[in-house]
Amino acid sequence: MAMRYETPATTKEAATLMAKAKGSAFLLAGGTDLLVRMKSGMIEPDLVVDIKHIAATQSIKKSASGFRIGAAVPAAAMGEHPALKKAWPGVVEAANLIGSDQIQSRCTIVGNLCNASPAADSVPALIAAGAKAAIVGPKGRRTVPVEKIVTGPGTMSLKKGEVIEAITLPKRPPKSGDAFLRFIPRTEMDIAVVSAGVSLTLDNKRVVKKARVALGAVAPTVVLVPAAARAIVGSKLTDDVLEKLAAACSAACSPIDDKRGTVEFRTEVAGVLARRAAKIAYQRAGGG
Amino acid sequence: MSAVLVTTTINGDRTEFVCETDETLLDALRNRLGLTGSKEGCGTGDCGACSVTVDGRLVCSCLVLGVEAEGCEVNTIEGMADGDVLHPLQAKFIEHAALQCGICTPGFLMAAKVLLDKNPNPSEVEIRFALAGNLCRCTGYDKIVRAVKAAAKEVRKR
Numbered sequence: 001m002a003m004r005y006e007t008p009a010t011t012k013e014a015a016t017l018m019a020k021a022k023g024s025a026f027l028l029a030g031g032t033d034l035l036v037r038m039k040s041g042m043i044e045p046d047l048v049v050d051i052k053h054i055a056a057t058q059s060i061k062k063s064a065s066g067f068r069i070g071a072a073v074p075a076a077a078m079g080e081h082p083a084l085k086k087a088w089p090g091v092v093e094a095a096n097l098i099g100s101d102q103i104q105s106r107c108t109i110v111g112n113l114c115n116a117s118p119a120a121d122s123v124p125a126l127i128a129a130g131a132k133a134a135i136v137g138p139k140g141r142r143t144v145p146v147e148k149i150v151t152g153p154g155t156m157s158l159k160k161g162e163v164i165e166a167i168t169l170p171k172r173p174p175k176s177g178d179a180f181l182r183f184i185p186r187t188e189m190d191i192a193v194v195s196a197g198v199s200l201t202l203d204n205k206r207v208v209k210k211a212r213v214a215l216g217a218v219a220p221t222v223v224l225v226p227a228a229a230r231a232i233v234g235s236k237l238t239d240d241v242l243e244k245l246a247a248a249c250s251a252a253c254s255p256i257d258d259k260r261g262t263v264e265f266r267t268e269v270a271g272v273l274a275r276r277a278a279k280i281a282y283q284r285a286g287g288g
Numbered sequence: 289m290s291a292v293l294v295t296t297t298i299n300g301d302r303t304e305f306v307c308e309t310d311e312t313l314l315d316a317l318r319n320r321l322g323l324t325g326s327k328e329g330c331g332t333g334d335c336g337a338c339s340v341t342v343d344g345r346l347v348c349s350c351l352v353l354g355v356e357a358e359g360c361e362v363n364t365i366e367g368m369a370d371g372d373v374l375h376p377l378q379a380k381f382i383e384h385a386a387l388q389c390g391i392c393t394p395g396f397l398m399a400a401k402v403l404l405d406k407n408p409n410p411s412e413v414e415i416r417f418a419l420a421g422n423l424c425r426c427t428g429y430d431k432i433v434r435a436v437k438a439a440a441k442e443v444r445k446r
């Protein structure tokens with residue numbers, strides 16, 4: 001059967017199209033996951049709803065409550081936004097690690113999230129940042145923390161007809177910093193073996209006041225690790241504290257064994273990357 | 289049928305084509321418009337042989353639907369030379385023997401042009417990162433990097 005292709009002008013229309021769809025229906029952002037799946041024959045959509053003509057998905061907006069990144073904004077545009085880079089360098093560097101320049105021109109953080117891969121590069125950084133998904137559905141709007149969206153490899157908590165319109169990042173208090181690191185066997189174009197995102201806010205004495213730590217590719221979904229955050233809150237990230245952070249991260253791992261990395265390797269490296277990312281975030285927050 | 293009329297600007301000319309809704313921009317360019325400069329290496333975004341620009345951004349045309357190009361400006365390798373005058377990148381690729389079979393060449397040229405348009409004085413590291421989305425099975429990359437450096441010098445003189 002012929003595939004229907006729609007370009008709604010509003011998120012509400014997109015949600016209605018998706019809610020009413022009979023056969024297999026997919027939203028299209030950058031298409032860098034969807035087209036690969038279509039061409040490999042994994043999916044045969046009856047309907048594709050392209051969200052790139054919806055005004056609310058197209059821009060990055062800064063407001064008193066933080067940033068709002070539209071669902072159709074390509075990762076390359078995030079890297080070209082000085083204010084976003086300044087406030088959330090870790091989120092931007094994670095998004096900019098996705099694929100090549102060609103992929104960057106198309107790929108979005110919402111597509112990255114909704115591909116529901118545990119190795120999605122931007123997701124640990126978004127979760128560490130406390131990002132939220134602004135969702136429009138047939139029954140109205142709701143806002144959900146990013147860590148609540150993906151429920152397992154390839155599965156999500158979004159209901160039929162729900163469309164993510166944007167990702168929001170909270171207002172950044174002074175003395176805050178974030179960082180993202182991933183391990184891959186080469187320098188570009190590979191899937192994360194392990195990744196770690198850390199976001200911190202310090203007090204005036206350079207003591208960590210608030211922290212969020214998230215790990216990628218070490219469990220069925222990206223995981224938020226509250227124990228790792230607790231290990232560093234109240235500290236100045238001294239070596240003994242960083243040891244505890246690493247241990248908490250390793251303890252949160254339940255990875256797979258594959259050609260990219262063994263269980264032991266992923267478990268160990270998760271701690272190492274989290275420690276390094278925490279140091280970078282601390283420096284960026286002005287901790288020195 | 290689900291054939292759709294798409295109106296675009298390709299290499300500066302207003303161009304209309306008809307394509308299926310699930311047809312890629314790469315297939316539309318090659319099979320509908322006879323623009324066979326863009327190649328299909330992998331069809332999955334990994335090799336960059338299909339690189340073109342859409343509204344100024346470098347993309348893999350194998351991962352863009354033809355219908356997504358509606359209203360867009362598309363540039364392909366066919367638009368790189370100015371009539372019979374080669375772009376410095378094309379001239380330097382020939383001079384430095386930066387190709388063997390040539391399948392990857394249009395994609396490398398498109399990616400390199402986007403780089404030089406933004407940054408006419410790239411370092412070797414910048415060149416290699418900018419070309420990381422393009423694979424070549426023949427040259428070993430070294431000659432490609434040299435050709436891009438040499439072309440950058442020409443571009444700076446202009």
Ligand SMILES: Cc1cc2nc3c(=O)[nH]c(=O)nc-3n(C[C@H](O)[C@H](O)[C@H](O)COP(=O)(O)OP(=O)(O)OC[C@H]3O[C@@H](n4cnc5c(N)ncnc54)[C@H](O)[C@@H]3O)c2cc1C
Nearest residue numbers: 027029030031032033034099108111112114120121164333
């Ligand atoms: C060559 C290549 C290299 C890659 N390298 C990396 C890498 O290094 N790291 C990495 O993490 N990923 C990588 N990827 C995977 C992919 O590029 C990313 O996951 C990308 O962020 C997907 O975004 P997109 O906008 O292209 O998604 P799309 O393909 O448009 O969509 C992905 C999924 O999200 C759904 N979706 C889209 N928009 C919405 C919405 N608004 N609301 C709800 N659901 C939606 C779609 O229906 C689809 O199921 C790579 C892919 C390729 C082809």
Ligand code: FES
Nearest residue numbers: 329330331336350
């Ligand atoms: S054919 Fe498009 S990237 Fe290989």
Ligand code: FES
Nearest residue numbers: 388389424425426
């Ligand atoms: S010249 Fe043959 S693939 Fe590059």
